[in-house]
Amino acid sequence: MVQVRVAGxxxxxxxxxxxxxxxxxxxxxxxxxxxxxxxxxEATAILIAVEGARAPRPxxxxxxxxxxxxxxxxxxxxxxxxxxxxxxxxxxxLTTPTGVKVIDARPSDAVAxxxxxxxxxxxxxxxxxxxxxxxxxxEADAGHEAEENVEEFKEFLEHVDPDDFRE
Numbered sequence: 001m002v003q004v005r006v007a008g009x010x011x012x013x014x015x016x017x018x019x020x021x022x023x024x025x026x027x028x029x030x031x032x033x034x035x036x037x038x039x040x041x042e043a044t045a046i047l048i049a050v051e052g053a054r055a056p057r058p059x060x061x062x063x064x065x066x067x068x069x070x071x072x073x074x075x076x077x078x079x080x081x082x083x084x085x086x087x088x089x090x091x092x093x094l095t096t097p098t099g100v101k102v103i104d105a106r107p108s109d110a111v112a113x114x115x116x117x118x119x120x121x122x123x124x125x126x127x128x129x130x131x132x133x134x135x136x137x138x139e140a141d142a143g144h145e146a147e148e149n150v151e152e153f154k155e156f157l158e159h160v161d162p163d164d165f166r167e
Contacts (some may be wrong), residue, residue, distance in 0.1 A: 001079065004116065006050050007135075008031055009043045009075070017043035019111060021080070021123060032132030034123055036088050042108035046077060049115035054157040061112040068117075072097050078110040088091035108146050 002009070019042075026072075045061050056105040058066065068075065071098040073096040080090045094101045105113075114121050139156035 001124055002128055004034065004121050004123050006046060006111065006121075009038075009047050011049075015020050019024070019043065019046060019108065021121065022119055022127075022148075025122075026135065029068050032128060033135045034128055036080070036107050036131075038106075038108035042106075042112055045112040046108070049112060061109070061116055064113055065116045068094065073101075075113060075117040076100070078105075078119055078121045080107050080121075080123045080127055081112075082124060083131050088127070088131075096145040 002023045003025075004021040005024050007020040010020060012018050017038050019038050020037045020126055021036065023031055026032075033086050041162040045059050048059070049061070055062070073094045076093040076095045078090060080088055082089045086106045090105045092103045092105050092110050094103065100132050111121060113119070141166060
């Protein structure tokens with residue numbers, strides 16, 4: 001396992017969101033980055049947590065964190081454990097009053113929760129070897145994209161009208 005950090009959230013050429021996980025002991029532009037394609041909501045949730053921003057109402061991952069705190073459980077670690085047919089799999093390890101529990105999760109949800117709780121994020125060596133790409137290729141624009149996306153989301157939140165979502 002290799003410990004990673006969120007190096008950024010970017011958009012690919014098709015406009016799909018990608019989270020970029022980078023080993024913590026590698027400098028920008030060096031080594032490998034693990035790109036994982038995620039949904040727009042998960043990208044927003046991760047960006048908000050990484051940037052230290054606050055949503056006006058709790059997002060799903062904020063709710064998860066609050067529920068864990070209410071149950072006296074903590075997120076010990078998050079692991080991207082495998083890739084199967086292009087799909088990434090992750091696990092969240094919780095410390096609870098009744099012992100350690102490991103829960104299956106999507107990597108995007110696991111990273112969003114880890115970003116809120118300060119839990120360490122790890123990637124299996126086999127996953128990094130199979131799906132990692134040279135860091136120089138993807139890191140150039142990731143930081144700029146992340147800042148733009150957070151600003152866009154903040155702007156959206158300031159002007160959203162609940163009636164826009166009614167049928």
